[in-house]
Amino acid sequence: MSDVTADTLRYSDLPPVMATPNYLTHGRTLGSWLTATDHKRIGLLYAFSITIFFFIGSIAIAIDRLDLLTPAADLVSDDTYNKLFTLHGIVMVWFFLIPSIPATFGNFFLPLMIGAKDVAFPRLNLTSWYLFIIGACFTVACIVAGGVDTGWTFYTPYSSQYSHSYVAAAAAGVFITGFSSILTGLNFIATTHMLRAPGMSWFRLPLFVWSMYTTSAVMILATPVLAITLFLMTAERLFDIPIFDPSQGGDPLLFQHLFWFYSHPAVYIMILPAMGLISEVFTCFARRRVFGYAAMVYALTAIAVIGFFVWGHHMFVAGESPFANLVFSFLSFIVAVPSAIKVFNWTATLYRGQITFESPMLYALGFLWLFTVGGLTGLFLATIPIDIHVTDTYFVVAHFHYIMVGGTVSAFFAGLHYWWPKITGRLYHEAWARFAALLMFFGFNLTFFPQFIMGYAGMPRRYHAYAPEFQIFHVLSTAGAAVLGAAYLMPVGYLIWSAFYGDRAGANPWQATGLEWQTDSPPPKDNFRAPPVITAAPYEYHTAEEGPPSHERGLHNVQGTAG
Amino acid sequence: MTSDALREPWTDLGRQRESSIFAIWLFLGTEVLFFGGMFTSYAAYRFLYPEAFLAAGHETNIYYGSVNTLILLISSFFMAAGDLAARAGLFRFARICFPATAILGMMFLILKGFEYNDDLEKHLFPGPGFPLPEAGAAIFWAFYWVMTFIHAIHLTIGIGAVIRLQLASRHDPDWLKHSAAPEVTALYWHFVDVIWVILFPLFYLAGRS
Numbered sequence: 001m002s003d004v005t006a007d008t009l010r011y012s013d014l015p016p017v018m019a020t021p022n023y024l025t026h027g028r029t030l031g032s033w034l035t036a037t038d039h040k041r042i043g044l045l046y047a048f049s050i051t052i053f054f055f056i057g058s059i060a061i062a063i064d065r066l067d068l069l070t071p072a073a074d075l076v077s078d079d080t081y082n083k084l085f086t087l088h089g090i091v092m093v094w095f096f097l098i099p100s101i102p103a104t105f106g107n108f109f110l111p112l113m114i115g116a117k118d119v120a121f122p123r124l125n126l127t128s129w130y131l132f133i134i135g136a137c138f139t140v141a142c143i144v145a146g147g148v149d150t151g152w153t154f155y156t157p158y159s160s161q162y163s164h165s166y167v168a169a170a171a172a173g174v175f176i177t178g179f180s181s182i183l184t185g186l187n188f189i190a191t192t193h194m195l196r197a198p199g200m201s202w203f204r205l206p207l208f209v210w211s212m213y214t215t216s217a218v219m220i221l222a223t224p225v226l227a228i229t230l231f232l233m234t235a236e237r238l239f240d241i242p243i244f245d246p247s248q249g250g251d252p253l254l255f256q257h258l259f260w261f262y263s264h265p266a267v268y269i270m271i272l273p274a275m276g277l278i279s280e281v282f283t284c285f286a287r288r289r290v291f292g293y294a295a296m297v298y299a300l301t302a303i304a305v306i307g308f309f310v311w312g313h314h315m316f317v318a319g320e321s322p323f324a325n326l327v328f329s330f331l332s333f334i335v336a337v338p339s340a341i342k343v344f345n346w347t348a349t350l351y352r353g354q355i356t357f358e359s360p361m362l363y364a365l366g367f368l369w370l371f372t373v374g375g376l377t378g379l380f381l382a383t384i385p386i387d388i389h390v391t392d393t394y395f396v397v398a399h400f401h402y403i404m405v406g407g408t409v410s411a412f413f414a415g416l417h418y419w420w421p422k423i424t425g426r427l428y429h430e431a432w433a434r435f436a437a438l439l440m441f442f443g444f445n446l447t448f449f450p451q452f453i454m455g456y457a458g459m460p461r462r463y464h465a466y467a468p469e470f471q472i473f474h475v476l477s478t479a480g481a482a483v484l485g486a487a488y489l490m491p492v493g494y495l496i497w498s499a500f501y502g503d504r505a506g507a508n509p510w511q512a513t514g515l516e517w518q519t520d521s522p523p524p525k526d527n528f529r530a531p532p533v534i535t536a537a538p539y540e541y542h543t544a545e546e547g548p549p550s551h552e553r554g555l556h557n558v559q560g561t562a563g
Numbered sequence: 564m565t566s567d568a569l570r571e572p573w574t575d576l577g578r579q580r581e582s583s584i585f586a587i588w589l590f591l592g593t594e595v596l597f598f599g600g601m602f603t604s605y606a607a608y609r610f611l612y613p614e615a616f617l618a619a620g621h622e623t624n625i626y627y628g629s630v631n632t633l634i635l636l637i638s639s640f641f642m643a644a645g646d647l648a649a650r651a652g653l654f655r656f657a658r659i660c661f662p663a664t665a666i667l668g669m670m671f672l673i674l675k676g677f678e679y680n681d682d683l684e685k686h687l688f689p690g691p692g693f694p695l696p697e698a699g700a701a702i703f704w705a706f707y708w709v710m711t712f713i714h715a716i717h718l719t720i721g722i723g724a725v726i727r728l729q730l731a732s733r734h735d736p737d738w739l740k741h742s743a744a745p746e747v748t749a750l751y752w753h754f755v756d757v758i759w760v761i762l763f764p765l766f767y768l769a770g771r772s
Contacts, residue, residue, distance in 0.1 A: 037571070117572040120582050186589045194582040195572065220589055224597035232604070232709065241689045241705035243604070248689075249615075249698040254607055258600055 022425070022522040037122035038525060043108030044423070045129050049136065050096050050104065051492075056143075057091035058485065060084045064464065065481045068474045073465040081464040082149040083165065089152025094174050095136060097404055098181055098266065101273035102188070102219075103132070105415045106212045108423065110188055112516035112523060113206050115197025115532040120190035128183040135177030142169035151462065153263070156244040156255040160236040168238060171230040178223045181269075185219030188212050197515075199534030203297070206514055206538045207290065210297050211276020214304040218265045218272070222308070226262035229255065256318055260311035268307040270404055271371075272300060274411030275342055278364050281414050282346055283539040284512045285361035286353025290539045291345045299338035299345075306335040316387045325384055332382035339375050343368065358510070359433035363414035366441040370406025374399060377452065392462075394473075395455030398448045406444055413440065413491065420495060421505030425521040428498035432490065440487035446480025513540055568741035576741055583743035587750050594717075598758055601713075605706050605765060612699025619695055619703035620770025622687060627678035628767035631671050632759065638667035639756045642725070646749035649728075654736035657745070661729045664752065668722040675715055707766050714762060717755045724748045 023040045026032070033041060064084045067075035076084065107125065111118055119125050142148055148170040150159040159167050192205070192213050205213075232243045233255065242248035244255045283290050290296060312320055312328030320328075346368055355361070377399040380386045390396060417437075421427055451459075454473035459466060466474070508517040519528050573579035609616045645660030686692040688708065689701040728748055732739045739745055 120572075121586065122571055182590075182593050186586055186593070189589060190582050190586045193585060194578065220593045221596055224593045225600045228597050228600035231713075232601070235709050236705075239708075241708065242701045243705050243709070248701055249608075249612065250702060251607070251611070254604055258604070261600075 020520050021524065022520060023525045024425075024522050026525045035126070037118070037126050039107050039111050039119045039122065039125060040423075040523065040527075042125050042129055043104050043106075046099055046103040046107060046132070049129075049132065050099055053091050053095035053136070054488075057088050057096060058488065060091070061088040062481065062485065064088070065478045067464050068466075069471075069478050071466050071468045071471050076464070078464070079149060082151075082462070083147035085462060086148050086151050086170075087143060090139065090148070090170060090174065092404075093152055093266070094177050095132075095139065097270045097408055098177075099132065099184075100270070100408060100412050101277060101415060102212060102215055102269075103128075103181075103184055105208075105277065105419060106184075106188060106215075106273065109419065109516050110191060110209060110212050111195070112519070112527055113209050113514060114192065114195065114200050115515055115528065115534060116191060116195035117526050117528075119187045120194055121187050124183055125187050128180045128187070131180035131183070132177055135173045135175070135180065138169050138173030138176065142166040142173060145169065153259060154230065154233060155259075156233055156236070156252045157246060160233050160244060168234050171234045175227050175230050175234075178227045181219050182223045185216035185223075188216040189220070192216075197532045197534055201534075203294065204534055204537050206276075207279035207293070207296055207300070208273075208276035210300050211272045211274075211279075214300045215269055215272045218269050218304050218307065222262045222265040222269070225258060226266075229258040229262065232258075253315070253319055256315050257311070260314045261308075264311040264314065265304075265307045267400075267403065268303055270408045272303060274367065274371075274408045275300065277411045277415045277418075278346065278367050279349075280512075280514065281360045281364040281418050282349050283541060284418070284510050284514075285358055285364070286350050286355045287541045288349050288353040288539070289541060289544075291348035291351075292341075293537070293539075295341055296345055299341040302338040303335060306331065306338070310335055313382055313387070316384055317391045329382055329384050333379065336375060336379055336382070343372055343375070357434070358417075359430060359437050360414045360418035360510075362434055362437035363410050363417060363440070366437065366444075367407055367410040367414060369441075370402050370410060370444065374402030374406055377402065390455055392460055393455035394451040394459045394461055397461050398451035398455055401448045401451075406448070410440070410444075413437070416491070416495070418510070419516075420498070421509045422516060422521045422523070424499045424502070425505055426498045426500075426502030427505045427509065428502055429494050432494040436487050436490040436494075439483060439490070443480050443483030443485075443487050447477050447484050448480070450474075450476040450480075513538060567735060568738055580743040580746075583747050584750070587747045591750065591754050594754060598710075598713075601706065601710050602761070605710075608699060608702050608706070609769075612697070612702065615695075615697035615699030616703050617770045618697050619700035620766060620768075622685070622695065622704075623707065623767050623770070624678050624681055625767050625771065627674055627681075628763055631674050631678075632763050634667050634671050634674070635756050635759050638664050638671070639753055641667065642749050642752045645728075646745045649739035649745040652740055654732070654739055657739055658729060658732065658736065661725050665722050665725045665729075668718055668725070671718060672715060672722075675711065710762055711766070714755065714758055717758070721748070721752045721755050724751060 023038055026038070027036075033045065036042060036045070061084065063076060064081055067073070067081060073081070107119070145166050148163070148165040148167055150163050150165070150167055150170075154167070154171065159171075192209060196205075235241060236243045236245060242250050244250045244252050246252055279290055279296060282288075310328055310332045312324055313332045316325050316328075377395070381390070381396065381399060417428070417433055450473040454470045455461075457470070459470045459473070505521045507519065507521050509521075510517070515532060515534070516523075518532070569576055569579060573582075641660045641663040645657045645664060648654070648657035648660060682688065686694055687704055689704050693701055693704070695701070695704075725748060728739070728745055731742075731744070
């Protein structure tokens with residue numbers, strides 16, 4: 001602790017005028033960025049790329065949402081409607097959410113948080129980004145050529161036999177991008193094993209590093225199954241060979257099994273990083289040690305492992321045996337237990353903390369609410385009778401948006417605001433950031449809460465003509481989407497402004513304990529001026545409490561004596 | 564010479580080698596799941612259509628299959644010898660083993676090409692004129708084509724990696740000792756070999772017991 005304080009003092013005494021030479025000043029040409037093996041620059045390359053895709057995916061669904069304002073199908077044609085929501089799904093899942101936190105903040109902060117100079121294989125790391133871009137090119141080519149209409153799930157036999165859209169190009173894009181995420185995961189695991197600074201034992205790792213580690217394990221074990229599944233589907237489509245084709249004895253359900261064997265763990269690829277990130281923010285802005293560090297680690301691991309065995313809950317009505325349904329339902333309840341442990345531990349971390357409401361904390365608190373709603377409705381869906389009632393309705397849409405957008409995207413913005421001063425060395429305008437955080441929470445709920453209600457009442461997903469009694473919910477939802485869109489655009493404005501005109505941040509503006517805050521902002525090219533040595537556990541924001549709780553200790557002192 | 568093999572962010576060769584070996588094992592883990600998707604599907608369909616799979620398996624060309632199995636096993640011997648020789652500093656021997664490995668790999672691909680040609684002449688590519696009437700036989704052959712093709716792609720990458728060893732050590736044989744590349748390449752090569760050793764009974768022996 002004393003070392004940390006000394007560091008903090010030293011840095012804050014620096015005159016806040018000039019930034020020292022850092023990773024941003026190390027080469028200023030475009031070429032120096034495109035050939036960068038520095039993990040920090042690669043993180044920013046990803047951030048830039050996924051931001052573009054985030055807006056492509058948002059615009060696609062914004063058009064569909066406008067179409068849904070009225071019960072009649074009047075804005076776009078049926079085909080266009082299908083292509084737009086497919087585009088939204090494919091882009092948001094594989095080109096935004098999967099790489100969102102790991103490829104940006106993971107790349108940037110994993111080495112910094114474990115006291116390493118870089119990831120284990122820097123050139124492989126750059127290769128991952130180029131694979132991502134090649135995959136992205138296929139996807140963009142598919143959009144430009146006319147799009148794909150299968151839904152993001154590519155279900156056979158529609159995708160392999162009947163669809164007249166550019167299925168192969170879209171699948172190729174996802175296939176190639178998959179290898180980008182496999183290689184990133186491989187790099188992170190090797191880095192965590194091989195490059196921890198002296199003293200950084202496994203149980204001193206910040207929870208964000210643990211979340212990157214468990215996410216990476218899921219990435220390297222689940223993604224190859226998606227790759228081969230899409231390969232088989234595309235082979236059937238292009239060469240007309242029977243693999244899933246029911247007319248020749250093939251089993252379309254097998255495709256679904258293989259697809260969800262990846263795509264359910266993919267949900268955990270999206271949410272585990274968010275969980276790790278939130279633990280960093282809560283501890284910092286409540287000035288508390290994390291409650292139950294070991295339980296948090298085991299919960300992350302348990303989610304990663306059990307997450308592999310629940311894929312069948314996507315197929316309750318697809319024709320699975322009742323026994324399989326029962327097993328998958330049970331396991332889906334089990335996977336909620338470690339998630340609940342995390343929610344309770346975050347709450348316990350906040351308990352008696354000195355909470356301040358800076359913008360990262362507002363986003364993080366938003367995450368806690370929205371993730372809890374998303375998680376609890378997940379239990380509804382794990383219950384077979386309720387799932388049968390709401391299968392393919394807006395209830396499901398609302399549920400997974402609460403997890404993926406309410407959870408992961410909120411956490412992404414929490415991380416963006418928490419680490420922005422470290423990444424750029426500049427402070428953004430706090431009032432604007434708080435306003436955007438509140439607006440995002442409000443807009444999100446306005447968009448998606450009505451979808452729970454209309455879904456439960458029977459509004460099916462993926463239809464753009466609907467019964468008039470659902471219109472009120474669609475109008476609310478579209479209005480919410482407009483608010484949400486404004487809330488997403490605001491950070492683009494004030495963050496870019498701050499990168500050029502913001503005040504200098506200093507090394508540790510939040511007075512956080514993490515190793516990444518003990519170096520300059522922005523960090524030097526090699527991360528630390530001298531190799532760091534780790535002497536303590538993470539999150540030591542206060543001295544350890546010992547002895548009985550205060551209400552059992554009796555009074556410490558009374559104000560005076562009488563009589 | 565050591566500076567050539569040592570890369571950022573490592574400070575010593577031992578640690579660098581350890582992490583390369585660790586990483587290739589992780590990658591092979593990915594590969595197991597990649598092929599696992601196909602093996603699982605094959606198993607599911609063989610369970611659904613046992614007779615059709617046996618009948619279809621009888622149509623594969625056991626001679627090509629057996630000779631190719633032998634070729635790959637011998638190539639693995641040269642690969643293993645080359646890796647051990649590189650680590651022991653026997654660079655001349657290593658630089659004989661690597662080309663031998665690559666040439667055997669190419670022989671496999673050439674024979675596979677002839678075999679594909681034979682199969683096509685017998686209309687064994689599922690589609691019009693496919694000779695087997697049993698439901699499910701076409702699925703067997705669909706998997707035959709997809710899995711042997713993906714194996715051939717892996718083998719091609721392996722041949723490229725072995726040739727790279729030969730080229731990278733052209734001016735500086737010492738590099739073979741300091742770099743983990745020979746061992747990493749060998750692990751990958753053996754993995755591709757093991758996949759074939761599983762494919763061989765599934766496609767060539769299944770219909771002949």
